[in-house]
Amino acid sequence: MSALIVEKAGPQASVQDGGRFGVRHLGLTQGGALDWLAQHWANWMLGNRLDAAVVEVTLGGLHVRCEGEGWLALAGADLGATLDDQLLEVWRPFKVRAGQRLCFASPRLGARAYLAVPGGVCAPLLAGSCATVAREGVGGLDSRGSGLQVDDRLAWQGEAGAVRAVPPALIPDLRAPARLELILGAQAGGFSGQSLFDAFNQAWTVDTRSDRMGLRLTGTALRYEGPGLVSEGIPLGAVQVPPDGQPIILLNDRQTIGGYPRLGALSPLAVARLAQCLPGETVSLWPQVAYAAQQRHHRQLRELSGERG
Amino acid sequence: MKARIEVAAIDCLTLRLFEVIDEANVPWLLAAAERLRGVFAGALVELVPSYTTLMLQYDLAQLDDAQARALCEQALVGLEPAATGGGRELALPVWYHPSVGPDLEALAGQRGLPVDEVIALHSGRAYSVFALGFAPGFGFMGLVDPRLASPRLATPRQRVAAGSVGIAERQTAIYPAVSPGGWNLIGRSPARLFDPALEGFSLLHPGDRVRFVPVQRDEFLRLGGDDTPMEAQA
Numbered sequence: 001m002s003a004l005i006v007e008k009a010g011p012q013a014s015v016q017d018g019g020r021f022g023v024r025h026l027g028l029t030q031g032g033a034l035d036w037l038a039q040h041w042a043n044w045m046l047g048n049r050l051d052a053a054v055v056e057v058t059l060g061g062l063h064v065r066c067e068g069e070g071w072l073a074l075a076g077a078d079l080g081a082t083l084d085d086q087l088l089e090v091w092r093p094f095k096v097r098a099g100q101r102l103c104f105a106s107p108r109l110g111a112r113a114y115l116a117v118p119g120g121v122c123a124p125l126l127a128g129s130c131a132t133v134a135r136e137g138v139g140g141l142d143s144r145g146s147g148l149q150v151d152d153r154l155a156w157q158g159e160a161g162a163v164r165a166v167p168p169a170l171i172p173d174l175r176a177p178a179r180l181e182l183i184l185g186a187q188a189g190g191f192s193g194q195s196l197f198d199a200f201n202q203a204w205t206v207d208t209r210s211d212r213m214g215l216r217l218t219g220t221a222l223r224y225e226g227p228g229l230v231s232e233g234i235p236l237g238a239v240q241v242p243p244d245g246q247p248i249i250l251l252n253d254r255q256t257i258g259g260y261p262r263l264g265a266l267s268p269l270a271v272a273r274l275a276q277c278l279p280g281e282t283v284s285l286w287p288q289v290a291y292a293a294q295q296r297h298h299r300q301l302r303e304l305s306g307e308r309g
Numbered sequence: 310m311k312a313r314i315e316v317a318a319i320d321c322l323t324l325r326l327f328e329v330i331d332e333a334n335v336p337w338l339l340a341a342a343e344r345l346r347g348v349f350a351g352a353l354v355e356l357v358p359s360y361t362t363l364m365l366q367y368d369l370a371q372l373d374d375a376q377a378r379a380l381c382e383q384a385l386v387g388l389e390p391a392a393t394g395g396g397r398e399l400a401l402p403v404w405y406h407p408s409v410g411p412d413l414e415a416l417a418g419q420r421g422l423p424v425d426e427v428i429a430l431h432s433g434r435a436y437s438v439f440a441l442g443f444a445p446g447f448g449f450m451g452l453v454d455p456r457l458a459s460p461r462l463a464t465p466r467q468r469v470a471a472g473s474v475g476i477a478e479r480q481t482a483i484y485p486a487v488s489p490g491g492w493n494l495i496g497r498s499p500a501r502l503f504d505p506a507l508e509g510f511s512l513l514h515p516g517d518r519v520r521f522v523p524v525q526r527d528e529f530l531r532l533g534g535d536d537t538p539m540e541a542q543a
Contacts (some may be wrong), residue, residue, distance in 0.1 A: 186315030233357030233364025
């Protein structure tokens with residue numbers, strides 16, 4: 001069995017797959033890769049299941065040593081990754097030999113890189129998923145929700161089923177402004193008219209207080225004037241507005257139920273785009289109704305998977 | 310049963326069956342959940358019950374918004390509340406004591422009740438599990454006697470011990486694992502609330518009825534409870 005041995009863990013690197021499903025009613029959150037699109041591409045390059053377990057590297061800092069050889073693939077953010085000091089290209093597979101060192105530096109473009117290994121990282125499952133959720137103490141290599149630590153073994157079995165680069169035309173453009181599609185929710189009508197205008201006509205700044213649970217935006221405060229709410233289930237990408245008026249976008253490790261008013265929820269592709277935004281970057285929100293968003297989602301998935309055959 | 314069907318996300322709908330928290334909602338919500346599981350079958354991804362709502366996530370590859378709404382309406386036709394409430398009856402031991410329930414005496418003082426009366430009132434009725442959330446296996450239960458209703462702490466604790474029994478307004482719960490928390494802590498239970506080795510992972514499920522049984526320290530320890538005071542774990 002080949003493996004990558006962690007020599008330096010960096011601020012936040014963890015094993016993530018497509019997430020945990022069928023368990024939200026038990027209070028267990030979703031987990032899984034925040035930029036699921038980049039994760040899918042990383043797996044596609046090696047012929048893996050698209051939701052196979054990968055390493056999610058946030059902001060860089062991860063150093064690993066290769067034991068054994070094989071093809072790996074890198075997608076998502078450009079974190080200045082090098083193999084024995086040679087800069088690696090993102091969105092391409094690359095071959096490693098025993099003893100080589102793969103190091104992630106710091107963000108050059110985007111926030112999260114996805115490293116795929118043949119067949120996916122070997123890790124124990126809970127409810128069908130190895131997604132690492134630190135807050136819940138579940139998933140990951142140790143089944144206790146720990147991120148990667150020094151001496152961890154990221155092991156894989158067998159060889160890559162395919163070795164192919166992402167077609168250039170299909171590489172997500174992380175330089176383009178992040179215009180995030182938001183499906184309006186039922187409580188949107190509870191916000192003041194001015195706040196609805198502000199929500200969709202200002203540049204929101206990504207705040208430093210952001211993690212896998214939620215990402216805060218700062219800007220002109222939004223005012224909710226509707227009735228008080230009883231806690232209820234929260235979907236991925238929910239844009240909730242606490243009393244300070246600064247939206248929090250709830251991500252994969254969100255709490256499963258909550259009672260703050262919500263403008264709506266980002267589309268899955270908008271969540272993937274947001275996951276690549278660094279603190280200080282600006283984003284805009286773009287309102288949409290569910291049916292139109294679904295049509296667009298299917299069309300984009302077809303375009304993105306056109307070359308996947 | 311008439312419910313509002315609201316958009317929650319591209320692939321999520323919220324069914325709003327009630328406006329206010331009431332124990333009488335529970336059998337209706339359970340029955341609706343059962344029906345929804347039936348009509349959505351393999352297209353259902355998640356179904357999250359809460360006090361007044363059910364949020365469901367469906368598979369976008371199988372259904373669109375209109376189809377999902379139609380299935381929701383179909384599921385609610387002629388709905389009857391679940392006969393038994395659907396859940397199980399559970400008796401969970403609790404050691405009510407200031408060393409593991411650091412707000413027990415303050416809560417008694419604020420409510421003008423002797424500590425023994427607080428314990429008697431809290432353990433004197435069965436509670437419905439309304440929803441699980443906040444953390445894996447964390448069951449929101451109610452309703453506690455209005456004489457015990459107390460607001461959350463102004464400043465939540467950074468660390469609450471696993472097994473801590475708390476009150477917030479007219480709700481009560483047990484913290485399954487060490488976590489931050491703002492509920493008033495009155496005791497500790499040795500019960501294991503969440504364990505990947507448990508069938509279904511969680512001891513509690515929506516619709517269960519829970520009674521708290523006061524036990525002394527010896528019994529608490531014998532049942533596997535950890536009496537380490539909070540401060541020592543901070």
